[in-house]
Amino acid sequence: MTTNHVNTENPDYSLEDQIGFMLRVASQRHANIFQSNIVGRLTPTQFSTIIRLAEVGKVSQNHLGRLTAMDVATIKGVVDRLKTKGLIQSEPDLVDKRRSVISLSPQGEALVSDLKRAGRQISTETLAPLNAKEQKTLLGLLRKIL
Amino acid sequence: MTTNHVNTENPDYSLEDQIGFMLRVASQRHANIFQSNIVGRLTPTQFSTIIRLAEVGKVSQNHLGRLTAMDVATIKGVVDRLKTKGLIQSEPDLVDKRRSVISLSPQGEALVSDLKRAGRQISTETLAPLNAKEQKTLLGLLRKIL
DNA sequence: TCAATATCATTTGCATGCAAACGTTCATGC
DNA sequence: GCATGAACGTTTGCATGCAAATGATATTGA
Numbered sequence: 001m002t003t004n005h006v007n008t009e010n011p012d013y014s015l016e017d018q019i020g021f022m023l024r025v026a027s028q029r030h031a032n033i034f035q036s037n038i039v040g041r042l043t044p045t046q047f048s049t050i051i052r053l054a055e056v057g058k059v060s061q062n063h064l065g066r067l068t069a070m071d072v073a074t075i076k077g078v079v080d081r082l083k084t085k086g087l088i089q090s091e092p093d094l095v096d097k098r099r100s101v102i103s104l105s106p107q108g109e110a111l112v113s114d115l116k117r118a119g120r121q122i123s124t125e126t127l128a129p130l131n132a133k134e135q136k137t138l139l140g141l142l143r144k145i146l
Numbered sequence: 147m148t149t150n151h152v153n154t155e156n157p158d159y160s161l162e163d164q165i166g167f168m169l170r171v172a173s174q175r176h177a178n179i180f181q182s183n184i185v186g187r188l189t190p191t192q193f194s195t196i197i198r199l200a201e202v203g204k205v206s207q208n209h210l211g212r213l214t215a216m217d218v219a220t221i222k223g224v225v226d227r228l229k230t231k232g233l234i235q236s237e238p239d240l241v242d243k244r245r246s247v248i249s250l251s252p253q254g255e256a257l258v259s260d261l262k263r264a265g266r267q268i269s270t271e272t273l274a275p276l277n278a279k280e281q282k283t284l285l286g287l288l289r290k291i292l
Numbered sequence: 293t294c295a296a297t298a299t300c301a302t303t304t305g306c307a308t309g310c311a312a313a314c315g316t317t318c319a320t321g322c
Numbered sequence: 323g324c325a326t327g328a329a330c331g332t333t334t335g336c337a338t339g340c341a342a343a344t345g346a347t348a349t350t351g352a
Contacts, residue, residue, distance in 0.1 A: 013262040015197050015214075019272050020176045020190055022288045025215050027169045029292060031340085034166060043307065044166055051161050062330055068161075069171050072331070074309050081307080098317045098330040116159040126165050129290045138291075141284040142168045144275045146175060177310085189337065208300055220339050222302070227337080244300040244347045298349070308339080318329075 019145075030126045037122045039114045040085075045070060045078050047115060050087060053104045054112045060099040061090070087111065165291075176272045183268045185260045191216060191224050193261060196233060199250045200258045206245040207236070233257065 015021050034044055042050070048068045053059070056067065065075030079102060082088045087108035093099035104112070127135045161167050180190055188196070194214045199205070202213065211221030225248060228234040233254035239245035250258070273281045 013197065013265060015194055015201075017285065018265060018269050019285065019288075020173075020180060020268065021194060021215075022285065022292065023169060023173045023176055024190070025292045026288055027166075027173060028215060028339085030166045030169055035340095044170070045308065048161055048167060051159065055161075060330075069167075069174060070308090071310055073311085073333080074307095076332070077308070096318070096330080100331080119159060119164060122166065123164050126291060130287060134287055134290075137283060138287040139163065139165065139168065141276060141280055141287070142165075142172055144280075145272060145284075146168065146171045174309085181310095191338065206300075216338090217340055218301070219303080219341085220337095223338070242300080242348070246301080293352100294350105295352090296350085298347100300347075301345095303344080304342085306340090309337085311335090313334085314332080316330080316332105318327100320325100320327080322324090322326105 030122070033125045034122050037118050037125065039118050040111060042115070045074070046082055047119065049075070049078050049082060050104065050108055050112065050115060051119070053088060053102065053108070058101045058103045060093065060096075061102055064102055082108075176268075179271045180268050183264050183271065185264050186257060188261070191220070192228055192233075193265065195221070195224050195228060196250065196254055196258065196261060197265070199234060199248065199254070204247045204249045206239065206242075207248055210248055228254075 031044065034047075038047065045068070049064065049070075052064065052067045056064075059067065061075060061079055062072055064079070065072055068075065070078065079088065079090070083090065087105055088102055089105045090100045090102050093101050127138070130138060177190065180193075184193060191214070195210065195216075198210065198213045202210075205213065207221060207225055208218055210225070211218055214221065216224065225234065225236070229236065233251055234248055235251045236246045236248050239247050273284070276284060
């Protein structure tokens with residue numbers, strides 16, 4: 001018989017130590033904090049979309065999706081709902097007939113400042129269990145696995 | 147006029163540096179890796195559910211949801227789909243008539259070993275951009291913000 | 293005992309999130 | 323000029339994910 005062999009084929013597997021499970025649970029806690037701080041009944045993806053639009057101005061729908069890490073089907077839904085809320089607007093691209101150009105409406109623009117303030121509060125609250133150095137470390141390590 | 151005051155009311159806000167955005171994008175990458183490694187067309191939540199059932203044996207549906215960090219409505223959908231796949235089974239609780247007792251089917255049991263192996267591979271691949279010490283640090287910091 | 297409360301499971305409604313297929317339009321290269 | 327392929331936006335189908343409401347059953351405390 002071989003040496004002190006303790007089942008290397010099938011060692012313990014602890015769900016709560018897996019990166020995927022932890023990412024899901026951390027996202028849940030963040031979503032809770034988001035919801036109790038956000039202005040105007042926006043969801044996280046809607047929030048990201050408005051922030052991005054404020055940065056870039058006018059942009060095509062698919063490109064906006066790439067800028068916010070959203071699938072073409074997902075960004076379409078988000079854009080539709082933000083249009084319904086009157087926070088963004090779209091116009092046909094006169095040069096490229098395939099595209100529609102998305103931009104913030106005046107009401108959307110008016111919200112940006114408050115949204116950024118809420119966003120800062122949300123991030124602060126989410127990271128509150130960590131001290132300043134730990135926060136930097138966490139964000140740095142997360143950035144490496146994106 | 148005051149000193150070198152650079153708009154403390156509204157400092158820069160960078161979406162990609164926010165913990166919420168990073169959690170979402172990291173989860174997306176993990177989901178990709180999950181999908182290309184998992185056995186038997188399972189989703190991450192279905193995977194977690196089976197792993198937990200293998201640990202605890204028999205458990206009520208709502209309790210299973212708490213053990214896997216899922217809402218009652220979410221765990222119901224997951225349980226239904228796993229039942230359809232024949233990987234889990236449910237029986238009425240004879241003591242508490244409100245409950246149904248969920249457990250793995252023989253087919254579900256037979257999958258556990260392969261699932262754990264795939265799960266380890268998925269975590270390894272997701273954390274591959276980090277060295278061993280960084281991986282430990284990341285998991286430790288994430289655990290603090292759950 | 294028995295009323296108030298809690299738990300369990302279900303259902304509805306809304307919002308991501310992704311894959312796949314589709315028709316339209318644009319860009320490229322021959 | 324024109325075929326080929328790429329990019330754009332849309333739609334469908336499936337699977338989370340959560341809030342809120344509902345009915346059934348258990349538990350608890352006065």
